[in-house]
């Protein structure tokens with residue numbers, strides 16, 4: 233439960249993009265709320281690759297370090313919830329979450345990620361997914377040996 237429900241910025245999505253925005257806003261002393269429901273696109277991935285300073289770390293490990301660093305800025309608040317509704321209000325936006333609580337903000341950032349949607353081409357779906365996954369597994373195996 234968060235007492236004062238008015239923020240300078242609300243960020244919906246608290247994975248890498250949302251946390252990066254949260255850190256910049258924390259450094260600028262903006263009163264910020266990060267709402268996240270813990271479902272990042274890479275959650276099934278065991279290790280990160282090609283990510284400078286984080287090569288080989290698990291996505292959750294990277295998130296936990298980022299969470300720790302962002303939480304050092306005391307104007308940034310975290311809420312483990314799902315944002316279900318946003319409406320325009322007099323001074324900005326009103327954001328409602330699943331448990332019924334709502335929050336006011338002047339500025340809103342959507343950092344909800346993207347969904348990878350393959351084109352609906354049968355050959356591409358069958359062969360493309362197979363080749364893509366095989367290449368990823370091969371790369372991962374090579375570097376972990």
Ligand SMILES: Cc1cc2nc3c(=O)[nH]c(=O)nc-3n(C[C@H](O)[C@H](O)[C@H](O)COP(=O)(O)OP(=O)(O)OC[C@H]3O[C@@H](n4cnc5c(N)ncnc54)[C@H](O)[C@@H]3O)c2cc1C
Nearest residue numbers: 245247248249268269270271272273274281314315344345
């Ligand atoms: C299988 C896979 C493997 C990858 N491997 C690598 C790699 O090895 N190296 C690399 O550099 N990159 C990798 N990536 C890419 C990297 O994971 C993404 O670029 C990065 O996660 C994108 O971050 P994001 O914050 O934009 O989105 P996401 O990480 O998807 O985060 C979006 C967040 O928003 C939250 N959210 C969404 N809607 C709501 C809502 N309504 N209310 C509250 N919260 C909400 C979700 O729970 C989630 O936490 C990989 C991606 C995938 C899918």
